[in-house]
Amino acid sequence: MTKEIIETRKITSDEAAQCASEAIQIIGSIQPHGFQLVLDADTLHIVQHSTNTLERLTETSSIDTYPTLLGSHISQWVEFANIEFLAALSSKKSVVLEITDTGIIQTSLWGCFAHRVENWISLEFSPNSGSEYNSNVLLSQIDNMVELLKSSHDETTLFHTLVRQLQEYTRYDRVMMYRFLPDWSGEVVAEAISERESIKYEGMRFPAEDIPKQARELYALSPIRLFADIDAEPCPLEPALLPNGLPLNQSLSILRSMSTVHRSYLKNMQVGSSLSLSIKKGKALWGMVVFHHNDPKIPTNNVISQLRISGELFSEIITSYLIPAEKIKRLSYLMNAQSYIEATFNQAKMANISAALFESILLKIQSITQYHFIGIIYREQSYLLEGRSFLSPDDKTIEALKNLFPTQDATHFQSEKLPQEKGSIPGLHNMAGIAMVRAKVPNDFYVFIGKEEVAKTIKWGGVPQTINIVVENNERYLEPRSSFALWRQNIAGESSPWQEQDINLLDIIFNAGKDFFSTKHSQMRINQLEQSVYFDSLTGLANREHLRSFIEGLKEQRHISHVSVLFIDLDNFKDVNDFMGHETGDRLLITIAQRLNECATANDLVARLGGDEFVIVLTHQVLPDPTLAELIADKIIQRIGEPILDNAHTLVITPSMGIISEDVRILDFNETLKQADIAMYSAKNKGKNRFHIFDHKDQDLFNKKTILTMDLRDCIAENSLNLHFQPQMNAQQQVIGVEVLARWNHKKFGFVSPDVFIEIAEKNNLIYPLGLQIIDKACQQLAKWFNRKTSTDFRTLSLNISPIQLIEPKFEKDLLDILKKYDVPAKMVRLEITESVFMKNYQTAITTLTALREHGITISLDDFGTGFSSLNSLWKLPIDEVKIDKSFIASMSKDDSLFTMVESVITLCKKLNLEVVAEGVEHSIEFNILKGLDCDIYQGYLFSKPLPADVFEKTFLDK
Helix, strand or coil: CEEEEEEEHHHHHHHHHHHHHCCCCEEECCCCCEEEEEECCCCEEEEEEEECCHHHHHCCCCCCCCCCCCEEHHHHHEEECHHHHHHHHHCCCCEEEEEEEEEECCCCCCCEEEEECCCCEEEEECCCCCEEEEEEEHHHHHHHHHHHHHCCCCCCHHHHHHHHHHHHHHHEEEEEEEECCCCCCCEEEEECCCCCCCCCCCEECCCHCCCCEEEEEHHCCCCEEECCCCCCCCCECCCCCCCCCCCCCCCCCCCCEHHHHHHHHHHCCCCCCCEEEEEEEEEEEEEHHHHHHCCCCCCCCCHHHHHHHHHHHHEEEEEEEECCHHHHHHHHHHHHHHHHHHHHHHCCCCCCCCCCHHHHHHHHHHHHCCCCCEEEEECEEEEEEEEEECCCCHHHHHHHHHHHCCCCCHHHHHHHHHHHCCCECCCCCCEEEEEEEECCCCCCCEEEEEEEEEEEEEEECCCCCCEEEEEEECCEECCCCCCCCEEEEEEECCCCCHHHHHHHHHHHHHHHHHHHHHHHHHHHHHCCCCHHHHHHHCCCCCCCCHHHHHHHHHHHHCCEEEEEEEEEECCCCHHHHHHHHHHHHHHHHHHHHHHHHHHCCCCCEEEEEEECCCEEEEEEECCCHHHHHHHHHHHHHHHCCEEEEEEEEEEECCCCEEEEEEEEEHCCHHHHHHHHHHHHHHHCCCCCCEEECCCHHHHHHHHHHHHHHHHHHHHHHHHHEEEEEEEEECCCCEEEEEEEEEEECCCCCEEEEEEHHHHHHHHHCCCHHHHHHHHHHHHHHHHHHHCCCCCCCEEEEEEEECCHHHHHCCCHHHHHHHHHHHHCCHEEEEEEEECHHHHHHHHHHHHHHHHHHHHHCCCEEEEEEECCCCHHHHHCCCCEEEEEEEHHHHHHCCCCCHHHHHHHHHHHHHHHCEEECCCCCCCCCHHHHHCCCCEEEEEECCCCCHHHCHHHHHHHHHH
């Protein structure tokens, strides 16, 4: 057999792919200094073993005969300190199992590493004696190492400390720490040696091909690799395949054999034995500690365990100490830089924009950032700094910079090889690296930082991407390179790499510059635009733009420290517009604006956002007493609530108000307005005609409503809303009808009130599909009750209908289709509407209701007495029933005027042939009064709460 190195040359792409596909371990064999047993996890019988098992045992035992290996129970060979640990083994990590001295395999001679591989248990046994060093030394020094490593935030000291101590404890000839770079080449950051070696590799890089991708994946999975004797022949496993017909997965195996390529690689480095530890940052591979020895070396299981602890310890320090320390250092610098840069731009806001001003700004920024190039481009203006020279770039320079962005949507661009990748920028030929950002709004604002070329030399441990072409038995094949001599690579035409800190600094300059130009632009607009642009044409109040400018300008007024923002919305104003016309609504808004101005001082601002929304900004020189805004809010509520005489009508309108007080230094227009708006809605939810001061619970409620809106869409899509049924009784307390009520039991918030989710549905265009689902489910249930053996006596199924549903053009057809689908008679269906139906679109509502009645469907006017309808208007409406609101029923026994009103409603309805339903009947006294007044139908908790269908059936239909 002959073997001859033909050449060493660069590897081709095809050859690189071949290397990447080669196996990195010999499947089905182990290193011969130990032995391996594989068990069936269910029976604990041996199903596979290394062929040297009995040979290893014979060397250390005086036993003459041994049981048959295959098929024997593990207890015939070894006694575990706790055999139950076998059932708890992990498939992600190999652990030490404690054994006793009572079995054939004894703890004084052998240590055991174990892990699970699917339904198999791998037991690996390595010598516990014969080592020339004491693992207890390493163990005893772990605490000292921890303290030393934690206190060393300088990474160079940290790396050298670790390898020096590991070399001292293990006595390997060479211990090196690799740190993987972004291209997966390995940089040797520290090296420690024995007396018979010399420092050889520290500071060098080893090409990524030395540790290919599949090897790195295995190293991230298995933290320790041991090759005790490079020249030792692998020992096969017997049988070669497991009972399932597959080879054993040896990814976590401590004893697994190395590949031929890896063996050749180590031989070329003149290594007799090797051990390596993975260092991870979280789950990712950060680097490795590699132990090389010139001779064969078999560390004991205890030493391997302690080395693995050291590797895990250092991984933890990388994650918990070193990286946070670096981040703190970077963050401290960034915070100081941000403060300085923002202060520079803020000071410049007082001056007019000029080239001299920007020369001063860029020089100050350069003094703290040290970038050789800094540039700002805004519209037709551009300001560039190269070194300490302020430039006046021409159009070609600006155009070339703008063209660096690959697409119209791109906002960031960076390069460390600008001349090679994009070509030199005219006028900036010395710029080798650039990082640039631009704004989408305005789309003509750019900021960049740049670096000069940095000539650098990389010291490689051998020429990267090279191989040996070898001839053996007249066949050519690839082998690892044999040369590890220093090879210097000189790189030109590039800048130093852009780091995260650089991009952060760029964003700081960008945001501060954008804010500067935004402020200056606002000042110019204020001077140029006519005053009418900033005022509401109807009321003469400041508009939204004026309000924004006023609030943002407060930060510049040193005598103003705090503001209170009052967000005002008029209650039920839309009803005034819909019921009385927009001209009346406009006159009402003008009057309200005058009253708000009366409540404000000369230093405050009153604004109309639009519609019936107003804002008052109260300014304070010092932190205001919390009661001050409340006193003003009370004054506003009283003043707005005073009657307004409009032609022949006397109008009364009430406000709901949200209040928030802020320090002007942290004032944000959009966020402050949003929070005041949220507080206003909290006031509305509490009953209107009041104010509410914002707190974070309001934000939580707002967020809750947002979640409910999204989940309601899912609920409708899944048709998962529940229905409850409440009986309606006659005077003899017999069930003559049933009202359908929707219920939503939310998985996170529990029961959600119909008032809440119906409002959400109406505001988000969900009410129509939701309403049809409720009708469909109700009719389906009614059809089931029809098919019961016991007859169903009630006459009507009452369904609540939203005004939005009723004015939908296809509502009539969709409703009739559902009735036809379940064979429900139209005369049994009663639609409950509120008078707001007629305010939305009176004529459409009248037409739709009339058409539905022609099909036999009956109509009920719900919540009568709470709106604008009067007794005199009932005869005009196409209805069959009136439901008196429960608020009147609950108090009529104590209030004579309410009793008279209920009596009048019942009397008039009798004359108009309208049935009367009393809602909210909870006590027998109310029932008896209504019965005396000859009310037709009764509904309330006195008879029953709304019930699920099955409970309703058992309670009322099975009697």
